[in-house]
Amino acid sequence: MPRAARMLLLSACDGQQAAIGRVDGTGRALLRLRLPTRPDPRSYGDWGWVSCSIDLPPTVPPDALLHLPTLRLTGGRVRADLAYSHAVPKAARTGHTIALGVDWGLNTLLSAGAVRLHGDGRITALGSGGMFRAAGVVAKQHRLRQQGERLHAKADRYEQLGGGDAGHALAAKLSLLRDELSRVHARRSHLNDGLARAAARWAVDQAVAAGASVIYVEDLRSMEARGMGRGVNTRLSQQVRGQVVERMRHMAAEVGIAVVTVPARGTSKCCPRCLAPLRHRKAPDRPTAAGWKWAVCPGCTWQGDRDQGAWQRIAARGLAHQVTTIRHRTTGRMAVHSVVDRLERRTVVAPAVRGTAGDRSKTGPTRHEPTRPTPGRRRTPSPTRPEGLAGQRPEGHVHTGRDRLLRAARRNQDVTTISTSTTGRHRPRGAALGAGFHHHAHATPPRWGHIPCRTSGPAREQVAGQRR
Template sequence: MPVDLFEVEAAPRAARMLLLAACDGQQATIERADGSERALLRLQLPTRRDPRSYRDWTWVACSIKLPPTIPPGAVLHLPTLRIREGRVRADLAFSYPVAKAARTGHRVALGVDWGLNTLLSAGAARVHDDGRITTLGAGGMFRAAGVLAKQHRLRRESEYLHAKADHYQRLTSGDEKHALTAKCAVLAAEMRYVRDRRSNLNDALAWAAARWTVDQAIAASATVIYIEDLRSMEARGMGRSVNTRLSQQVRGKIVDRMQHLAAEVGIALVTVPARNTSKHCPQCLVPLRHRKAPDRPTASGWKWAICLSCRWQGDRDQGAWRRIAARGLTHQAKTVTDRTAGTMSIRTVVDKLEASAVITPKTSRNDRSKTGPTRRQATRPTPRRRRAPSPTGPQGLAGKRPEGHAHTDRPQLPRAVHRHQGATTTSRPAKRHQPRGTALGAGFHFHAHATPPRWGDPLPDPRSDMRSLS
């Protein structure tokens, strides 16, 4: 037998990487070079396989190209060197200062509501000096129907595999020599494969939803994100299939990723109680009537909300994020911070503050109320087309005065030009349509009128500072 214990064991296997984070400044240093595009890494490496003294070591300088994702003012840390495809790769870590998220004093907030078909519905709101709260734009939705459908398919497959494995387990009764033992091992491997696929899909969905939410807050210049508290949400009253879909959501992961990404840009993430956010009107706090769709006002449902008091109507989730943002802005003085986890939340709703958590509607741009004297109009309107023909001139377009819509070089003018060209005539189509007022000339755009639906929301105000990165 060997005399040494290490002679019995084989040579230890180690990864082909070099962790420089464990080195001190006497063995490795890194600093920026050539502005902010490159970094210079200096290492003290041995010149022989068995270094015996300090003379067997020498300094080696390595130039690292920095990616554009590293900010110019970031502090670089010692990387981890790896060998991949014959080249040395560096896993570079960096840090930069971020302003601490404020607990109160917010003027613009992003309200986020959870949904079933639309995973997230979000929009920005602003509180003015006089206490009024208005929305910035019409908001947006994060739809992940394709990812959720794949997730539900994997869930059903996982349930089927578990049921089959339990049945085989009962048949074998722990006998290792049973004929179904090999099939049980195959089922176990397949269940691990499906579980890993579901986990990777949930992680990708969580990062995508969190990134979208934080981007919306950055675009709206919001300093806080108010989101529903998951602990106050219950999946009940919608049937077994809907409750299963709600319980399988990755909402907890989305909140964790959202908190991480919001902290990188100094935006606070505050949870708000979800009670009555979808039940009450965002403009008058009156209970809403829920219907299936806007064109089916008599069919009971849960997707479309109608207020009989102020005549507001819209998507249920669109009204919910307005309520969440207004509730967060009015209750921001009640925000508390958890000392252990560092999360912020509004735990209780005060009735006095809730009464002022209403959205002030904006006046429509289509308001045609008379605010001054009518502008004087000419007694004889200007004709649509020039009556004088184009002058004769050289061939080509140079030096030729334009004549209007129709060209004189055509042998016959279009049919629409011959109809109703007088200055005092009215275009009257042969069918039932009767134009409103006097319209000169012929043309589809003069007599086509589209009436907006009664449930249509007003167009967003382009003068607002609501922007989107999508």
Template structure:
């Protein structure tokens, strides 16, 4: 296996822990002049097994409560009527615990494989993760600490170290203080609010920088992994090796190094400011007349072409006349009396030359060879 380095890194992967998204990670680069830039927008690892883990945890807590209640009722009696139910509940509790253990192991390996693959793709030589001990020792409460432990973060860090060692990637823990609170570009305290694309979702996932000169905004986890990676690259000289297990860690931060641990945007903002500065201009209800700005195109030489204006059909060049006997399903009936025989009213031609109907589009125009076009007197001859 390639040997990992304690310092001297230029490309690093920052990993942030979340409750809804198990991992949020992204890569940054430190240039020779000390400027740190982000390599892309990062990614999120959303495991579908986290929700199942919460359901199994609630089920396990319910089974443990019932088992303890039955145990108090039995009071050590071997022939108590509730002894059979107690053994069934105890066996079910062990079964749920085994399912939780298997799911934790699968989640840990999957998340660790994803994080290491992100580092290999970005050609990073170090992965910086938050120190779990500093996160759980800040008095978050029993409920939140339970959720943190149920996300198998400790197992994920161990798997990341194992898979990272195979690829020659060092894994260093950094202090988690202020990573989600300050802006990754100017270190100003952020304002958290609901995400604009999910206004009905509970929580404060969206972060907005109040500094008018910065104006950064985005997911708070995105800003957190940028802060973690920038902090780790600037504090490389403070990396120490634990004598007990050989893990790498950054114990504390230095104000001078922390002040320069900012992520500089790669490109300047080119979009003009479209903020509303005055009242909206009144618009007239009358639409503007449609005028052609260019002359109409010339008609093609073929029998049919696209008209420059209007919605007239262009599939036919001319319409048939009633005297030509080209009507089929829309033909007007021939008069039966001899007193009224208008011109062109023979053999279904219609009662008048100008009384005709357009054939439907599905009707085929087949001329009748038995009918001659001309006057009625000529046909009698």
């Protein structure tokens, strides 16, 4: 049989060999290929056109321009890796009224929220924002980093003992260490790519949900790990902030949202309400946890999570300094390079004004409220049970018309106990052979044997005859 490649790259073909176009009114595309009709084609007559129908996924926009795909043979079927391009709105440099501020953290990788710039220059926060927590991924990165450091130290020691001799006894072990080290590096790279993609998508989705036209991010070059200790410095150096911002720019450009970097000086230090220096302390809900996550303003008495105040300061600074935003000629990246004191005074984030309620003046008598609230369980006595299978189910007792327990309750259960297995080491207290209405709830024993019979006349005689 002739050997054929498992992948066909059609992007290198011209219009005389391959063409693709949409089928009007359907979600399909028609791919036309010019293939040879014989094993040894010698002229144009030995080539013929073959048409292939491709189902387009719903993620492809209707007005997108389709490009020639790459065909792959997978599982006995031909798969098409289709590329397309479509026009997107151009991100504006100025004129923004709603902005999303993004603050960086350690365990909480991103903290973001939206603010609005009103016509009178007042800035208000839209909600309390959100956080992208990546503690599990960061912990795994830390473990991989430690493993890589140990492998590096061990490999360097083997190389030192071997002296570069290929015939040394440790040469084979050194080769295995090098291979394991490359695999650890690949795992770290794959983990960083996935984390950057997820964080960027979360930030862009937050901006789209808030209706923001710009995302303001702290300038990464100004974030230096100085004077924070060896552990914090190492964790900061292992962050994937650069990859997150690059992917954020790429994803935001698709929806016409600008990504602007702003200076990070004083964003976590000053109050978003009055710009006064904050006092940091431990969070009130975690008094035993290390760190200074809570911020309190001694001036305006504002308090909250320091990351929440930071993203408000970042977004407000970006909106106030948007007239100084500079777009790079080559890369097209936008940034605010310096903080202007005159514009910085306008970055005060006012509390959101809630809508006033309607007229609540009293127009009638006040409804009487009982001094004691009505209990959730009614205290009326249970109805009596008539003879026979008919009748109302008494409250709080087992069903009167059931002659046997449920299939799930017949394993090792009775009426007055819980469903606990007795085959293991655990022995439940009290009776261990029973179940109530639920598998883990106690039930009251039936009481229909103590309820007097009130049936009289022919019906009573009929029931007595049935008993006899």
